[in-house]
Amino acid sequence: MTAMVIGADYLGKIEKKMREMGVTEIAHITGRNPGEIKRVSIPKSVDFVLVFTDYVNHNIAKVVKNHAKAQAVPLVYAKRSWCAVEHKLAGLGLR
Numbered sequence: 001m002t003a004m005v006i007g008a009d010y011l012g013k014i015e016k017k018m019r020e021m022g023v024t025e026i027a028h029i030t031g032r033n034p035g036e037i038k039r040v041s042i043p044k045s046v047d048f049v050l051v052f053t054d055y056v057n058h059n060i061a062k063v064v065k066n067h068a069k070a071q072a073v074p075l076v077y078a079k080r081s082w083c084a085v086e087h088k089l090a091g092l093g094l095r
Contacts, residue, residue, distance in 0.1 A: 001094070002045050006064055007031045007052030008080050017082055021094045031056035042067045048074040048092055055080060 002025040003018065005011060009030055018026060027043065029036060032055065040063050042049060049068050051061060061077075068075040074092060078084040 001025075001047045002043075003027070004042055004046045004049045005029070005052070006040070006049065006060065007055035009055075014080070014082055014085055017086070018089070021086075021089060023094070031060045034059070036060065037063050040064060040067065042071055042073055044071075046073055048076060050076045050078065050085065050088070052080040053077050 001023050003023045004027045006029050008028075009032070011026070011028060015026055025045075027046065029040060031040075031052075034057070037060055040060065042064075049064060051064055053061070056064075065075060067073075076088045076092065078088040
């Protein structure tokens, strides 16, 4: 399973925990800089997109939402804490 993560400067232990849940590949964009809006594109191989709500601005969240909707890719919003991420990913069937 492949994931795209938007937000946060680094993923820390969240990356390791996601791999333990079965995510084999993770693409990460920090989402902090306004110039990154132009570079946001969801690869075709992505199974879901995870957005850290406490690390992105509204414009990037809106662009990601529109891209995900156009490509029919599941979109998950969570705070940058493993507890929040784990709860949201369980809704996708990952455990």
